[in-house]
Amino acid sequence: MSNHAPSCTKSDIKKITKKLSKIIKLGDCVLLEGSLGVGKTEFAKNLLSAFGIKRFACGSPTFPIINEYNYLNNKIIHIDFYRLKNYGEIEDIGVPSYFWDENVIVISEWLNLFPKFERQVMKKENSNIWKVKLEFDKKYPTTKRKVSIFMGHH
Numbered sequence: 001m002s003n004h005a006p007s008c009t010k011s012d013i014k015k016i017t018k019k020l021s022k023i024i025k026l027g028d029c030v031l032l033e034g035s036l037g038v039g040k041t042e043f044a045k046n047l048l049s050a051f052g053i054k055r056f057a058c059g060s061p062t063f064p065i066i067n068e069y070n071y072l073n074n075k076i077i078h079i080d081f082y083r084l085k086n087y088g089e090i091e092d093i094g095v096p097s098y099f100w101d102e103n104v105i106v107i108s109e110w111l112n113l114f115p116k117f118e119r120q121v122m123k124k125e126n127s128n129i130w131k132v133k134l135e136f137d138k139k140y141p142t143t144k145r146k147v148s149i150f151m152g153h154h
């Protein structure tokens with residue numbers, strides 16, 4: 001399946017995220033998946049820009065686990081699960097409440113490290129769950145990534 005995924009340069013990612021930002025609604029979640037260094041944060045940053053957010057903390061070496069941004073009168077949250085150790089920690093920093101908030105858009109990296117929690121998120125009602133799968137492209141290892149986007153409930 002991913003063999004057919006289009007291969008995207010950074011500028012293609014910019015275009016894709018612009019389009020996505022027009023159809024993502026409050027309450028939706030964007031789950032970024034893919035191996036280490038494949039471009040999840042790059043995608044997240046472009047999506048945040050497309051939502052009109054100008055300054056973001058992600059990308060800095062001290063990038064915290066959760067970043068909160070104001071979006072219209074609501075919020076966009078970017079969460080990186082990579083350094084979280086267990087579900088207790090996830091709860092301690094209030095992550096689930098963001099996912100269930102109808103007025104928040106959540107963009108996550110590495111949620112797939114917590115399959116049980118991910119399955120709960122996938123069942124969220126009245127909102128769309130967008131899965132963005134990023135893969136390295138052997139032909140263009142430094143300039144492109146394969147991108148597949150799925151929407152829906154499982």
Ligand SMILES: Nc1ncnc2c1ncn2[C@@H]1O[C@H](COP(=O)(O)OP(=O)(O)OP(=O)(O)O)[C@@H](O)[C@H]1O
Pocket residue numbers: 008009010013034035036037038039040041042043109142143144145
């Ligand atoms: N579409 C793309 N084409 C080419 N290079 C890209 C693309 N997207 C991202 N990159 C580059 O890949 C590198 C890693 O990007 P990024 O930090 O976004 O990955 P990540 O998936 O968030 O990594 P991590 O798993 O550590 O969170 C960066 O140097 C970035 O510029």
Ligand SMILES: [Mg+2]
Pocket residue numbers: 040041042080109
């Ligand atoms: Mg990242």
